Amino acid sequence: MAENPEKAFSGNGKRYKYEARIAELERMLGQLHAENELLKKSLRHDAKEGPRGENQTDTRRRFMIIQETLSDGLQLSITQSCQALEVSRSDYFKWRMQSGTIPSANSENKDLRDQIQEAALEFPGYGYRRITVELRNRGYAVNHKRVLRLMRADNLLCLKKKFRPMTTDSNIPAMDCQYIQTI
Numbered sequence: 001m002a003e004n005p006e007k008a009f010s011g012n013g014k015r016y017k018y019e020a021r022i023a024e025l026e027r028m029l030g031q032l033h034a035e036n037e038l039l040k041k042s043l044r045h046d047a048k049e050g051p052r053g054e055n056q057t058d059t060r061r062r063f064m065i066i067q068e069t070l071s072d073g074l075q076l077s078i079t080q081s082c083q084a085l086e087v088s089r090s091d092y093f094k095w096r097m098q099s100g101t102i103p104s105a106n107s108e109n110k111d112l113r114d115q116i117q118e119a120a121l122e123f124p125g126y127g128y129r130r131i132t133v134e135l136r137n138r139g140y141a142v143n144h145k146r147v148l149r150l151m152r153a154d155n156l157l158c159l160k161k162k163f164r165p166m167t168t169d170s171n172i173p174a175m176d177c178q179y180i181q182t183i
Contacts, residue, residue, distance in 0.1 A: 034076045060095065063087065063092050063095045066081045066092060116154070119138075124158065126158065128151050
C-alpha cells in the first residue's frame with residue numbers, strides 16, 4: 001500500500017463526486033416540484049380575466065396562496081415563493097402585518113398591556129422606566145422602548161412634576177451672635 005497509493009484509493013473519488021452531484025440534483029428536483037405545485041395552486045384559484053384576455057391573479061390572492069403553501073409544508077422559502085409568483089417579498093411581509101396573521105405577537109402585547117396597566121394602577125407615579133423594571137421583576141423580558149410605546153398608546157404616562165427652584169427662606173430668624181461667641 002505504501003508502494004502504490006494510487007491502487008489503494010482507485011475509483012473512490014469519482015463515486016463520491018457522482019453521489020454528491022446526484023444529491024444536489026435531487027434537491028433541485030424537489031425544489032422545482034414544490035415551485036410547480038405552488039404555480040398549479042395559483043392557477044386553480046380564482047383567476048381574473050385581464051383587459052387583454054390574459055389570466056391575472058390578484059396580488060392579495062397570491063399572498064394568500066403563499067401563506068397556504070407555507071402552512072401546507074412545501075419545501076419553498078418565502079423568497080422562492082414570492083419569486084415564483086412574481087410578487088415582492090417586502091409587499092408580502094407588509095400584507096402579513098396588515099392582515100394580522102401573526103396572532104402570537106398580538107396576544108403577547110395584550111398580556112403585556114394588561115401587566116403594564118396593573119403596574120400603572122398600583123404605582124401611579126411610576127414612569128415607563130420604573131414600569132419596565134417592575135415588569136422585569138415580574139418575569140417579563142421587555143425592552144423600555146416597547147413599554148414606552150405601549151404606555152403612550154394606552155395614555156398611561158404619568159405627569160411630570162413641575163420644576164420649582166429652591167429659594168432662600170427670608171423668614172428664618174437671625175442667629176443669636178452671643179451663642180456663637182460662647183462656643
